[in-house]
Amino acid sequence: MVSGALLFQSLILGLLLGGLYALLAAGLTLYFGIMRVVMLAHAAFIILSAYLAWWFSSVTGLDPMISLVGSVPLFYGIGYLLHRYLLSRLRPTTMTMMSVLLTFGIALAIEGLLGLVWTGTQRRINLPYGPTSISFLGAQIPVVQIISFGLAALSLGVLYLIMKRTQFGRSLRATIQHGQAAQLVGIDTTKVAGMGFGLGLATAAIGGAALSLQATIYPSLHWHWIGPLMAIIVVGGLGSIPGAAIAALALGTIRVLLEIPMGPTWAQTIFYVALFLTLMLRPQGFFGGRLAQRF
Amino acid sequence: MPNDSEVRTAVAPPGSTAVARLRSLGSGRTGPLVGIVVVIAVLATWPLLAANPYMLSAGVIVLNFAVFATAWNLMGGLTGYVSLGHIAFFGLGSYGTGLAVIHLGINSFVAVLLAAIVVGLISLLVGWAALRVRGASFVIVTIAIVLVLLLVFQSWRSVTGGSSGLVVPRPFPDMLRPEHHRVFFYIFLGLLALVLVSYLVVDRSRLGQALKAIREDEDKAQSLGIPTALLKLAAFGISCFLTAIAGGVYALWFGDLDPIFQFDVVLSSQIALMALLGGVRYLFGPLVGAIIVGSALEYFLLNFGETQFHLxxxxxxxxxxxxxxxxxxLALGAALIRRLGPSATSIREMSAADVRAQQDERAAARGAGAGGSVTEEPSERASDD
Known part of the structure; x- marks a missing residue:
């Protein structure tokens, strides 16, 4: 029988992992809301940011988190340009399908470039505080997991405030809800959508840096992330950020709990099981609105 | 060729008049069949031209891609549902064939058929879930299928051999390697003919019409009384069945299966790329795409080796x-021919002649009314415009 302490520890670790999943899935949800685009390159950008953090820390010897000063604006800019010059050129009628292929192509190109520049060798950041963990009610929690959860929670909080409290957030939500109506009240929807894309990609930069703290990275790692993230946004309901966050926390926790009896590889399948169950029982997702099933 | 006559009788409805039969000829119903025969005949010369066994094996790989992409197009092209997970059914077909040969001890090609039938049934179950959603969600689901099967086949070592691979006994054990490639080249060529004819039959049938209606506007198709869910599932099943056959024959040819290659999302996307590059609305589109992408991949592998450059x-x-x-x-090519060819200019001349004829008529009428010599004036004005 599994001991209570182990269960408790797994629960905590699961919630911490779920927090990271929530941040990573938030970006995907944002793109979907803005343009009905499924951004398959999101995970590739996450890995790219993790590589930038690793490279920065191995060249300068500073903390990898400092790389965010450069990578967040860079990714914001890439996101804006990506929307402006690639995605908005697609024909509206075939937008959804073609955007999947387009972003798939970008993901492949990023994976290939990472392999060319830094080879396929597995990389890991050596942090002075890497192996330390603190005990919390008898559970041993690695410091790096707490840092990445904190980073994820902070970014999600900032994202929430931007969406709810700023003029830009209001314009972005209006654009998501009804683009034409937003145009009628004077919102430059193309610009706002581009900035929204930039915002989504900025979350990938933060998520990647958080990931680099606790994971060994290699160029094809993004395949291990895109599947779970896609499952999360479908289970949560395409386009719903709170739905994605709840699904991420729930599935992340279940995954870590299942690792006790099943081992990490089989535990990973929970995302796909959840995906198929969702499609059977509730194709629009558990928190999704009317949009979800059509796209 | 049995397929040939089969299709021709299916195309000409019983009791149709000679005129109808002529019209069906005129509308290009037999044209594609002739095209298939010509294309297959041209491709069949490759083993004679190939300089060495390597070129022959590259030809086998390209043909395998062509079969796979054409089977993919039965779903992706006709219904517009882009699947990035067809490699799942390819891999299931190859593993099913391998396991059937090893454990059941049946004839290799019977094993291919058996595996393809089982995979076809599995695909109906998967399709039932996956086709409940459209567009992007469908693509997500198809990718998820590949990723989950990769996990399962890597972990389930006792059956699949895991990452160390599964060795499939060869159907022709005492054949030398070049001869082996040559035989499989012709087997794949036959398979290509089968898949092309299947595509043509589906494309020309009422099923194909309905599938294309779904592609153009699924809601409207449904409101016209088309049982969209059932027909999408049928197309998915046929497409996956043919894909599984390709996978099974590949397993017999290559002889060694590894989950990382049999469930490779990248290869799956390359198949979709081939079909799109060639043109999903054309019978030979996926074949053209497979030849272009397949040769390019081999070229990159030869010249840049195992780098990430091909990605x-x-x-x-x-x-x-x-x-x-x-x-x-193919669409670009067709547009180019239309622009360069005589048909485009003749249309413009026709319309200009029509305009002039009209103006002359009007001028003649006016001239008759005025009884004067002003007939030249309107046509001059027309040329100014």
């Missing part, structure tokens, strides 16, 4: 195709 190239090519040639190179 970058595939990725950028995919981006370029989506942005600049979403209808494929």
């Amino acid at each position: 970058v190239a595939t990725g950028l090519l995919l981006v370029a195709v989506v942005l600049f040639a979403p209808d494929g190179v």
